[in-house]
Amino acid sequence: MLDAPPPWSKRTLAVQAMGGVDPITKAVVPPIHVATTFIRDEDNAYSSGFVYGRPDNATVREAESVIAMLEEAEGALLFSSGMAAATAVFQALDPGDHVVAPRVMYWALRHWLATEATRWGLRVDFVETDDLEALKRAVRPGETKLVWVETPSNPLWTITDIAAAARIVHAAGARLAVDSTAASPVHTRPLLLGADIVMHAATKILNGHSDVVAGALAGRERDGFWERIVGIRKNQGAILGPFEAYLLMRGLRTLHLRAAAQAQSAQALAERLSSHPHVARVLYPGLPQHPGHEVAARQMEGGFGYMLSIQAAGGERAAIATAARVRLWKRATSLGGVESLIEHRASIEGPGTPCPPDLLRLSVGIEDVEDLYRDLDEALHGAHGASSG
Numbered sequence: 001m002l003d004a005p006p007p008w009s010k011r012t013l014a015v016q017a018m019g020g021v022d023p024i025t026k027a028v029v030p031p032i033h034v035a036t037t038f039i040r041d042e043d044n045a046y047s048s049g050f051v052y053g054r055p056d057n058a059t060v061r062e063a064e065s066v067i068a069m070l071e072e073a074e075g076a077l078l079f080s081s082g083m084a085a086a087t088a089v090f091q092a093l094d095p096g097d098h099v100v101a102p103r104v105m106y107w108a109l110r111h112w113l114a115t116e117a118t119r120w121g122l123r124v125d126f127v128e129t130d131d132l133e134a135l136k137r138a139v140r141p142g143e144t145k146l147v148w149v150e151t152p153s154n155p156l157w158t159i160t161d162i163a164a165a166a167r168i169v170h171a172a173g174a175r176l177a178v179d180s181t182a183a184s185p186v187h188t189r190p191l192l193l194g195a196d197i198v199m200h201a202a203t204k205i206l207n208g209h210s211d212v213v214a215g216a217l218a219g220r221e222r223d224g225f226w227e228r229i230v231g232i233r234k235n236q237g238a239i240l241g242p243f244e245a246y247l248l249m250r251g252l253r254t255l256h257l258r259a260a261a262q263a264q265s266a267q268a269l270a271e272r273l274s275s276h277p278h279v280a281r282v283l284y285p286g287l288p289q290h291p292g293h294e295v296a297a298r299q300m301e302g303g304f305g306y307m308l309s310i311q312a313a314g315g316e317r318a319a320i321a322t323a324a325r326v327r328l329w330k331r332a333t334s335l336g337g338v339e340s341l342i343e344h345r346a347s348i349e350g351p352g353t354p355c356p357p358d359l360l361r362l363s364v365g366i367e368d369v370e371d372l373y374r375d376l377d378e379a380l381h382g383a384h385g386a387s388s389g
């Protein structure tokens with residue numbers, strides 16, 4: 001680790017994984033620590049700071065220090081998935097507490113909130129958190145303990161004004177948590193805008209190679225609430241494995257390059273697809289006509305992220321037929337990898353989804369953007385020919 005507060009940029013620090021070097025061999029890539037248990041000192045202390053592998057692991061700690069640095073957080077915790085990270089935040093609340101979450105958000109977490117969390121005693125209201133007046137009406141001073149927002153939110157990529165939401169939430173005596181998976185720390189730093197906790201499905205662009213399932217939390221303060229979350233991770237055994245933490249750290253070394261390239265391609269595709277004859281609507285916060293564009297331009301820097309959605313002019317059948325025809329885009333769920341993915345979102349979310357049936361979700365990777373456009377263009381034309389013929 002670098003000792004003094006480093007003068008280097010976040011990008012530089014991430015590339016060198018905070019300068020970590022193995023103290024014994026001087027290897028520039030630190031080893032993967034696999035031990036589950038550690039020697040107790042003769043005086044009965046644990047001077048190394050490590051006791052057992054379920055609460056803590058040195059490789060996990062190294063990746064956490066990169067994420068804490070990127071988010072300018074006092075602490076970061078890695079979990080075995082994004083869902084494990086997100087649910088730990090809600091589990092740190094007490095039964096009876098009131099929480100507010102977005103009406104349209106990552107569907108599995110929404111489902112968990114509507115079922116498990118409610119069964120366990122949380123009172124959950126789903127509102128359009130990008131509508132600040134609606135948010136104001138939803139929070140109950142003294143009763144609301146947590147407001148969860150996702151921005152840009154999956155899969156419509158609506159934008160919530162984090163700074164304005166934080167003012168509303170804090171005035172009611174609650175905490176604000178932000179799922180920043182689609183923004184990444186390269187484009188948005190929610191803690192600097194007033195949020196208390198940031199969550200990432202690190203499975204996505206933080207790792208970036210579609211080969212690790214992981215979740216991250218970053219906290220503005222290591223307060224009592226944070227310590228509860230630390231206890232939940234420890235006692236529920238939800239820590240990330242050391243091999244996954246190593247792969248995640250390798251991914252983080254190139255995060256800035258990937259995020260910049262992916263956002264640039266997403267912007268170019270969104271602009272070109274906006275005038276495509278077989279696309280009814282493009283949802284991307286980087287487009288001036290997007291309802292959240294003005295706020296996004298204020299709170300996001302260096303681009304608007306790697307995710308966009310299109311609504312097919314020919315409706316649901318045309319959307320599914322388009323996804324069936326791509327040759328380069330991979331027809332798969334998930335997001336944030338170097339390879340581009342396309343998904344008919346309503347099919348995976350199932351009955352009751354608020355996702356429009358004509359929507360295709362696009363996760364933009366780092367392939368040649370001309371190839372990406374050509375493949376989609378051909379698929380859109382082919383689908384149109386098939387559905388109109």
Ligand SMILES: Cc1ncc(COP(=O)(O)O)c(C=O)c1O
Nearest residue numbers: 081082083106154181201203214
């Ligand atoms: C925005 C968002 N949050 C959370 C999650 C959950 O992450 P994981 O699949 O790692 O549990 C996802 C997964 O797709 C997501 O897209």
